[in-house]
Amino acid sequence: MGAVDLSIWANVNEATPLLSVQGLCKNYGARVGCAHVSFDLFPGEVLGIVGESGSGKSTLLSCLAGHLKPDQGEVIFQTAQGPRDTVVMAEAERRRMARTDWAFVHQNPRDGLRMGVSAGGNVGERLMAVGARHYRDIRATAVDWLGRVEIASDRIDDRPRAFSGGMQQRLQIARNLVTGPRLVFMDEPTGGLDVSVQARLLDLLRGLVREMGLSAIIVTHDLAVVRLLADRLMVMKGGHVVEQGLTDQVLDDPQHSYTQLLVSSVLQV
Numbered sequence: 001m002g003a004v005d006l007s008i009w010a011n012v013n014e015a016t017p018l019l020s021v022q023g024l025c026k027n028y029g030a031r032v033g034c035a036h037v038s039f040d041l042f043p044g045e046v047l048g049i050v051g052e053s054g055s056g057k058s059t060l061l062s063c064l065a066g067h068l069k070p071d072q073g074e075v076i077f078q079t080a081q082g083p084r085d086t087v088v089m090a091e092a093e094r095r096r097m098a099r100t101d102w103a104f105v106h107q108n109p110r111d112g113l114r115m116g117v118s119a120g121g122n123v124g125e126r127l128m129a130v131g132a133r134h135y136r137d138i139r140a141t142a143v144d145w146l147g148r149v150e151i152a153s154d155r156i157d158d159r160p161r162a163f164s165g166g167m168q169q170r171l172q173i174a175r176n177l178v179t180g181p182r183l184v185f186m187d188e189p190t191g192g193l194d195v196s197v198q199a200r201l202l203d204l205l206r207g208l209v210r211e212m213g214l215s216a217i218i219v220t221h222d223l224a225v226v227r228l229l230a231d232r233l234m235v236m237k238g239g240h241v242v243e244q245g246l247t248d249q250v251l252d253d254p255q256h257s258y259t260q261l262l263v264s265s266v267l268q269v
């Protein structure tokens with residue numbers, strides 16, 4: 001099992017949104033989590049979601065990834081079999097899609113890795129979950145993916161706890177991308193890392209996203225992250241989307257007063 005087979009996606013039209021979100025709302029009792037969020041995400045497109053703490057970014061991402069059930073709204077995912085609303089689909093199907101069609105990179109690698117399993121095992125078990133059976137092929141693909149995320153092959157049998165924070169995050173990325181998802185959700189993927197480590201990780205992510213033609217939704221506090229990775233930007237405040245558009249346009253010519261504050265860094269996000 002070498003390169004990931006993407007032929008099943010051949011019938012997915014580039015002009016059809018990969019993800020189409022309509023009127024998504026989630027409240028926690030009387031508190032607004034996110035409200036009336038709508039957008040389309042096209043194949044190969046990277047959307048950044050920014051906003052201060054408590055603005056609803058994580059709530060939105062959790063609803064999109066199926067970790068949280070929204071109170072209202074649709075999340076239509078373009079599967080190889082056609083469009084499906086992931087909000088109403090059966091839990092078993094959503095779980096299967098979460099293994100195959102999309103991936104989730106957590107801020108803390110511990111939430112996305114199995115810390116007691118070797119690096120190779122972390123990558124290999126994802127392949128086994130989608131049907132790979134031959135040990136030699138699985139190990140060869142794991143070695144290949146460790147290389148792609150700049151982890152030396154002689155570390156394949158080490159457990160993630162023997163890795164630095166940056167290496168753990170790169171391993172989490174390999175574990176998530178090895179099965180060839182179309183869409184990757186990332187929650188503060190560079191949060192908690194040193195600045196130099198962040199820069200290297202961002203470069204790596206940018207390369208992989210482009211090379212694999214991935215669509216991605218990235219939640220971050222860091223405008224430098226979206227400047228580098230995101231084609232489009234969504235700015236949230238109090239659970240609402242206050243501005244969205246092309247990243248350069250939003251950052252260079254922000255229209256909403258809150259975005260202006262964010263960009264001028266007057267506001268600490």
Ligand SMILES: Nc1ncnc2c1ncn2[C@@H]1O[C@H](COP(=O)(O)OP(=O)(O)OP(=O)(O)O)[C@@H](O)[C@H]1O
Pocket residue numbers: 028031032033034051052053054055056057058059060
């Ligand atoms: N489990 C929960 N129970 C009650 N309220 C919640 C819960 N999770 C989030 N909230 C509230 O929903 C709103 C949005 O929170 P959310 O965590 O989505 O924001 P965020 O932008 O991701 O913040 P951060 O960057 O700090 O993670 C906040 O008012 C928050 O207090």
